[in-house]
Amino acid sequence: METSAPPIEALIVAVPETAGSALYGMVDVLASAGNLWEELAWTDTPYHPIRPRIVSPVDAPFVCGNRVPVTPDQFVGDDPSADIVILPELWLAPDDDLKGRYPDVLDWVRRRYHAGSSIYSACSGSVMLAATGLLDNKEATSHWGYEDLFRTRYPKVRFRPEPPLVFADPAGRIVTAGGTTSWHDLALHIIARHVSPGEALRIAKVYLLKWHSEGQLPYAALVRPQPHADAIVRRCEEWLAEHYRDAEAVTKMAAIAGIPERSAKRRFKVATGTTPINYVQSLRIEEAKRQLEAGSVSFEKIAADLGYENLAFFRRLFKRSTGLTPGQYRRMFRPFMEAGGGTLRGP
Structure with missing residues (x-):
């Protein structure tokens, strides 16, 4: 031209x-x-x-x-x-x-x-x-x-x-x-x-x-530390990071915090910008992403490992959070692991 x-x-x-x-x-x-x-x-x-x-x-x-x-x-x-x-x-x-x-x-x-x-x-x-x-x-x-x-x-x-x-x-x-x-x-x-x-x-x-x-x-990290001065909420975040697989994680978190569950949920949302249940779900999805990247275990086993009996619900939650189905996510990121031979991220 x-x-x-x-x-x-x-x-x-x-x-x-x-x-x-x-x-x-x-x-x-x-x-x-x-x-x-x-x-x-x-x-x-x-x-x-x-x-x-x-x-x-x-x-x-x-x-x-x-x-x-x-x-x-x-x-x-x-x-x-x-x-x-x-x-x-x-x-x-x-x-x-x-x-x-x-x-x-x-x-x-x-x-x-x-x-x-x-x-x-x-x-x-x-x-x-x-x-x-x-x-x-x-x-x-x-x-x-x-x-x-x-x-x-x-x-x-x-x-x-x-x-x-x-x-x-x-x-x-x-x-x-x-x-x-x-x-x-x-x-x-x-x-x-x-x-x-x-x-x-x-x-x-x-x-x-x-x-x-x-x-x-x-590509987004679903769990990112938020700067705040609430020591009780920080303790809750640390406990959830270790116990997010627990089916009663939010209720037990409030007990660990030593305050009523309603108050714990409210303070958590104010300090972090998200609800405790959404935080737990994000931790579980991050773990699912890590397992999809690092191995060949089925998504059904991953869901069960994370405490989800309703596979369809977790599959919908995963796609809403990542924009991809579990299979699409694995196909997209698994080649990086195969090329590098290591783990891209921790849990």
């Missing part, structure tokens, strides 16, 4: 917390649209429909995550324009909301959106996007590890941990992508939307990029 149209300007934000692999991976893939497949397959005249460049709040070279060197092409202080603005993955702690940092970047992103730019974020880049306020009262996603951060620090954002991409508005001008390598999905979406679906398919073939149609649920 030959075209005389000017390239689409895509500015990718880089700050010291930016993950270098996501930053330069996005630059590389977007710059290859229209030319890499055409050159390798000799199918058409190469062209460059997208021009990706790096924009930064500092007008000088610096290093980002894991000391990857960055030389910005544009300076936020110059208020550069762009058709596309991308906020890639950041190295952030699960409770780091970025508030108070990079106000010039946040102001620039807001101006670009109101000027008509399409705004995209990948993984924890959505934390920076949330800090702009552009996600308020809208749906968004990020890595599943930031779900609690969004719930507590950005409660106006309707966080969805399941899908690889979430469209915040009907026009698709704000799109967030999920976990770490979901920038692959985002790059393919950008190429499909701004160049053509056919070109996105060709780029996927060249780079062997896989669309994560299964979403994020199969």
Whole structure:
């Protein structure tokens, strides 16, 4: 395909917390649209429909995550324009909301959106996007590890941990992508939307990029420690971690806590954000996942080992929590165990 149209300007934000692999991976893939497949397959005249460049709040070279060197092409202080603005993955702690940092970047992103730019974020880049306020009262996603951060620090954002991409508005001008390598999905979406679906398919073939149609649920840890100061609830969590197979786990937990069961359930929910029964079920599903990954024992035996007599109920619970049937989960993750010869996670 030959075209005389000017390239689409895509500015990718880089700050010291930016993950270098996501930053330069996005630059590389977007710059290859229209030319890499055409050159390798000799199918058409190469062209460059997208021009990706790096924009930064500092007008000088610096290093980002894991000391990857960055030389910005544009300076936020110059208020550069762009058709596309991308906020890639950041190295952030699960409770780091970025508030108070990079106000010039946040102001620039807001101006670009109101000027008509399409705004995209990948993984924890959505934390920076949330800090702009552009996600308020809208749906968004990020890595599943930031779900609690969004719930507590950005409660106006309707966080969805399941899908690889979430469209915040009907026009698709704000799109967030999920976990770490979901920038692959985002790059393919950008190429499909701004160049053509056919070109996105060709780029996927060249780079062997896989669309994560299964979403994020199969990868998510269902049990994550929540910081809180309730010593009784902490004792309950520790007891449940050892006795989650017990059919009367919740009732016995309350006895261990030394307070009425109703009070124990209420305090547990306030401290952890989930109910004791949901916590127990999550522990059981995590153990089922571990056994599916590590061995060939049947799901029926796994369910019985975890105290479930109603196999159909546990199968439905497993799929609702992971997005996959037990068989699909085993087929997806068993090859990692066969290749590595070890255990991926503990119970």
